[in-house]
Amino acid sequence: MSGFSAEWLDLREGADHAARNPALRESVARAFADRESLTIVDLACGAGSNLRGLAEHLPARQKWLLVDHDPALLAAARARLAAWADVAEGGDILCLAKGARRLEAEFRVADLSCGAGAALAGEADLVTSAAFLDLVSPQWLDRFAEQIAARRLPLYAILSYSGEERWTPPHAADARMLAAFHRHRAAGLARRGFWRKRWSVGVMRSRPRRAPGVSARRRRR
Numbered sequence: 456m457s458g459f460s461a462e463w464l465d466l467r468e469g470a471d472h473a474a475r476n477p478a479l480r481e482s483v484a485r486a487f488a489d490r491e492s493l494t495i496v497d498l499a500c501g502a503g504s505n506l507r508g509l510a511e512h513l514p515a516r517q518k519w520l521l522v523d524h525d526p527a528l529l530a531a532a533r534a535r536l537a538a539w540a541d542v543a544e545g546g547d548i549l550c551l552a553k554g555a556r557r558l559e560a561e562f563r564v565a566d567l568s569c570g571a572g573a574a575l576a577g578e579a580d581l582v583t584s585a586a587f588l589d590l591v592s593p594q595w596l597d598r599f600a601e602q603i604a605a606r607r608l609p610l611y612a613i614l615s616y617s618g619e620e621r622w623t624p625p626h627a628a629d630a631r632m633l634a635a636f637h638r639h640r641a642a643g644l645a646r647r648g649f650w651r652k653r654w655s656v657g658v659m660r661s662r663p664r665r666a667p668g669v670s671a672r673r674r675r676r
């Protein structure tokens with residue numbers, strides 16, 4: 456689970472944001488519409504794309520904890536967020552003004568392969584993650600579901616997959632790899648884990664039937 460360059464993440468950012476399902480995102484926005492401030496944990500944040508895609512849909516004051524295991528990507532996130540904001544200042548915690556929103560962004564190097572428990576230990580109102588849950592195992596997802604259920608935290612997770620694939624150079628194992636990838640189906644696995652925890656789960660595809668996102672919040676028993 457390594458080797459993502461900031462430049463490659465730049466290339467996918469616009470397509471990822473455009474592909475996000477607006478109804479699902481709106482349901483996240485509605486859940487926090489009466490809040491003045493919100494604390495958000497972004498797991499595997501890369502160069503900060505998820506914050507840039509979500510901030511305008513969340514309350515006026517936001518505190519973000521951006522977590523990734525790659526220090527170079529966290530440095531890129533800091534630089535790109537400073538460039539994206541109207542005003543940016545600060546040291547360890549970056550203070551950003553963007554339109555009417557005021558954001559604080561904290562950056563943390565953490566390896567999530569052993570679980571997200573440490574990243575979720577602090578203050579949090581919303582957990583989010585983009586283009587990450589397809590990199591983890593079913594066991595990791597089950598444990599993750601347990602952890603956020605224990606904290607009663609809502610999750611907004613986004614996965615982008617167009618369904619198109621081309622392998623260069625071709626290899627005899629290509630078809631088997633693709634079949635295994637489809638079997639993995641992170642959105643389905645996540646849904647299974649959260650259903651077991653009796654959470655309400657929404658999975659919505661984006662136009663044109665691409666880039667499914669998953670959101671989950673606790674169901675009433």
Ligand SMILES: C[S@@+](CC[C@H](N)C(=O)[O-])C[C@H]1O[C@@H](n2cnc3c(N)ncnc32)[C@H](O)[C@@H]1O
Pocket residue numbers: 456457458459464498499500501502503504505522523524525528565566567568584585586587590
């Ligand atoms: C496809 S990128 C998505 C980045 C970002 N969320 C976005 O949407 O642009 C996957 C991210 O997962 C991070 N990652 C992979 N394995 C990780 C791990 N074990 N712990 C923490 N981050 C990890 C990578 O460094 C990378 O930033």
